[in-house]
Amino acid sequence: MTSFPFYLDCDTGIDDALALAYLLASPQADVRGIGAVSGNVSAAVGARNSLDLLELAGHAHIPVALGAHDPLAGSFGGGAPWVHGANGIGEVSLAASSVSLAPETAAEMLVRLAHEHPGTLRVLAIGPLTNIAEALGLEPSLPELVAEITIMGGAALAPGNLTPVAEANIANDPEAAAVVLSAGWNVTLVPLDVTMTNVLEENHRQELLASSGAVPRALGEMLGYYFRFYEGIFGRACSAMHDPLAAALAVGAVTAAVAPVVHVDVDTTSGPGRGQTVCDLRGLYMDYPEQPGARCRVVLSLEDDFAPHLVERLLNYFEIPVVGPVETALVGG
Amino acid sequence: MTSFPFYLDCDTGIDDALALAYLLASPQADVRGIGAVSGNVSAAVGARNSLDLLELAGHAHIPVALGAHDPLAGSFGGGAPWVHGANGIGEVSLAASSVSLAPETAAEMLVRLAHEHPGTLRVLAIGPLTNIAEALGLEPSLPELVAEITIMGGAALAPGNLTPVAEANIANDPEAAAVVLSAGWNVTLVPLDVTMTNVLEENHRQELLASSGAVPRALGEMLGYYFRFYEGIFGRACSAMHDPLAAALAVGAVTAAVAPVVHVDVDTTSGPGRGQTVCDLRGLYMDYPEQPGARCRVVLSLEDDFAPHLVERLLNYFEIPVVGPVETALVGG
Numbered sequence: 001m002t003s004f005p006f007y008l009d010c011d012t013g014i015d016d017a018l019a020l021a022y023l024l025a026s027p028q029a030d031v032r033g034i035g036a037v038s039g040n041v042s043a044a045v046g047a048r049n050s051l052d053l054l055e056l057a058g059h060a061h062i063p064v065a066l067g068a069h070d071p072l073a074g075s076f077g078g079g080a081p082w083v084h085g086a087n088g089i090g091e092v093s094l095a096a097s098s099v100s101l102a103p104e105t106a107a108e109m110l111v112r113l114a115h116e117h118p119g120t121l122r123v124l125a126i127g128p129l130t131n132i133a134e135a136l137g138l139e140p141s142l143p144e145l146v147a148e149i150t151i152m153g154g155a156a157l158a159p160g161n162l163t164p165v166a167e168a169n170i171a172n173d174p175e176a177a178a179v180v181l182s183a184g185w186n187v188t189l190v191p192l193d194v195t196m197t198n199v200l201e202e203n204h205r206q207e208l209l210a211s212s213g214a215v216p217r218a219l220g221e222m223l224g225y226y227f228r229f230y231e232g233i234f235g236r237a238c239s240a241m242h243d244p245l246a247a248a249l250a251v252g253a254v255t256a257a258v259a260p261v262v263h264v265d266v267d268t269t270s271g272p273g274r275g276q277t278v279c280d281l282r283g284l285y286m287d288y289p290e291q292p293g294a295r296c297r298v299v300l301s302l303e304d305d306f307a308p309h310l311v312e313r314l315l316n317y318f319e320i321p322v323v324g325p326v327e328t329a330l331v332g333g
Numbered sequence: 334m335t336s337f338p339f340y341l342d343c344d345t346g347i348d349d350a351l352a353l354a355y356l357l358a359s360p361q362a363d364v365r366g367i368g369a370v371s372g373n374v375s376a377a378v379g380a381r382n383s384l385d386l387l388e389l390a391g392h393a394h395i396p397v398a399l400g401a402h403d404p405l406a407g408s409f410g411g412g413a414p415w416v417h418g419a420n421g422i423g424e425v426s427l428a429a430s431s432v433s434l435a436p437e438t439a440a441e442m443l444v445r446l447a448h449e450h451p452g453t454l455r456v457l458a459i460g461p462l463t464n465i466a467e468a469l470g471l472e473p474s475l476p477e478l479v480a481e482i483t484i485m486g487g488a489a490l491a492p493g494n495l496t497p498v499a500e501a502n503i504a505n506d507p508e509a510a511a512v513v514l515s516a517g518w519n520v521t522l523v524p525l526d527v528t529m530t531n532v533l534e535e536n537h538r539q540e541l542l543a544s545s546g547a548v549p550r551a552l553g554e555m556l557g558y559y560f561r562f563y564e565g566i567f568g569r570a571c572s573a574m575h576d577p578l579a580a581a582l583a584v585g586a587v588t589a590a591v592a593p594v595v596h597v598d599v600d601t602t603s604g605p606g607r608g609q610t611v612c613d614l615r616g617l618y619m620d621y622p623e624q625p626g627a628r629c630r631v632v633l634s635l636e637d638d639f640a641p642h643l644v645e646r647l648l649n650y651f652e653i654p655v656v657g658p659v660e661t662a663l664v665g666g
Binding site for chain 2: 158164235265270273278279281282285286
């Protein structure tokens with residue numbers, strides 16, 4: 001299976017942790033670097049979570065770079081501890097990695113990787129888009145260097161989550177989102193329309209908790225916290241699958257059913273629409289006729305149920321192989 | 334059947350013509366006055382169309398008042414002749430009524446009727462909300478005097494029609510819509526979510542054309558023009574039923590299936606969301622829990638198919654009674 005170099009930009013975050021683990025478990029992805037941005041937690045806390053997760057997953061060699069603490073305009077608002085816990089990973093304690101942060105910013109890392117892998121680098125952005133906007137400032141030809149960019153963010157026809165019409169990743173830095181979505185590259189946008197309708201249930205969480213692997217077990221524990229927040233949204237213990245679904249679409253492991261390529265504006269006003277991804281879906285009634293010049297593929301639905309695939313991939317990859325007595329003897333011998 | 338006094342505010346318009354005819358045909362409605370506002374056509378052309386339709390329908394006694402030519406901010410943009418025809422009623426020629434416009438503005442008429450029918454007047458607004466906003470300026474206690482206001486306008490989870498997120502009635506005067514939706518009365522909003530999913534088909538139009546009544550035949554002819562516009566939206570000859578559906582909800586002849594009472598803001602910025610009705614539908618995943626202080630009922634779906642009811646009511650009311658030979662002889666005698 002062809003494996004592509006990936007740069008992951010995240011604000012780790014419970015569902016970011018799932019996305020990171022999913023990417024590591026995906027044969028289609030070769031994660032070459034991870035940037036941290038403030039969102040669910042501060043960039044510094046998110047970077048720490050990414051380092052610790054990489055250590056737990058046996059991938060401590062993947063560099064983690066600190067990115068922007070504040071959005072392009074204004075300042076970091078403190079994250080969403082009621083969703084992700086004060087430490088960002090549902091109050092689960094991970095052993096602290098001894099690996100240091102990379103000696104470059106997240107934006108610099110992205111630009112470096114784009115130059116090292118011209119035309120093949122995949123970017124997966126699952127936090128506010130501050131680092132990506134900064135990278136475009138550092139290297140205006142980034143859209144030509146990067147093969148694909150997939151963004152978890154926005155709400156098209158679905159309600160928002162931070163405001164009635166705005167999703168948190170975009171709303172936490174609308175100015176950056178406006179830069180990134182108008183940068184002249186092909187974007188796959190994974191909005192709430194599809195992430196709120198592909199839900200992880202308690203039975204899935206129990207499967208993770210029952211794993212012999214430390215990573216699935218830790219993710220299952222984090223999801224306990226996440227589920228409690230989403231109980232107020234869905235009325236039962238379960239959760240949306242924002243970031244891992246974006247990861248699965250980025251690696252091509254799941255297929256979009258409805259995903260029109262349309263014009264998308266980001267609302268950067270101070271009005272009630274601030275942070276909204278204004279997607280031109282007026283073609284809805286005719287199966288979305290082509291829009292000349294449009295470059296944003298907005299994923300509205302999937303072909304298949306996502307949660308079973310997610311759980312299976314995590315369990316298969318992170319399961320500790322059972323070592324039988326003969327093999328033990330051989331090793332011992 | 335209880336009949337309520339109605340004030341109709343409209344920009345007549347093909348679907349306004351249908352709504353007006355539907356109201357006249359409805360035993361629940363006693364139309365006491367009609368105000369004209371610029372929207373589909375100029376207020377003056379819309380008032381003329383209303384007068385001529387009333388004449389054709391045998392209701393020339395209902396007064397028509399001229400309302401605002403320009404929205405609260407800016408100026409009238411020329412209407413939508415590509416949707417409704419240059420004359421607003423699909424290039425159908427109606428005999429000119431000899432009745433003059435009422436000696437009051439539309440806003441003054443609404444205020445007068447509210448005082449004449451305190452606590453019982455129903456308002457149905459199916460154009461931009463300029464006249465209603467002006468009436469609120471003339472009489473701040475209008476919300477206490479009016480029993481109910483039903484507005485065709487906005488887009489909640491459906492795409493807009495004038496912009497990706499804004500519907501024409503609201504987008505043609507967002508400042509007025511913001512005034513009306515925050516005026517402290519209970520509003521029923523009938524947005525594109527429900528009007529674009531309740532469609533009149535060619536067979537319905539043929540039923541109108543085959544009527545013995547002049548009004549259904551004229552409406553059927555107008556709909557030929559409207560259908561040609563909507564062929565570009567739906568891919569077949571048919572049309573949305575914006576205004577008559579709002580009329581049917583206002584008279585209580587059709588029942589909403591999903592219609593949460595939620596907070597609604599109108600975007601009055603100059604950004605990409607200008608004219609959007611920002612409806613807080615984040616409760617979608619839990620059957621819309623109650624929102625304290627919310628007063629806008631947003632109709633998202635209907636219990637039953639609307640078009641057959643509309644056609645039946647128009648045909649029944651406007652059919653010319655067949656006069657048999659015996660009766661003729663009696664009349665003649």
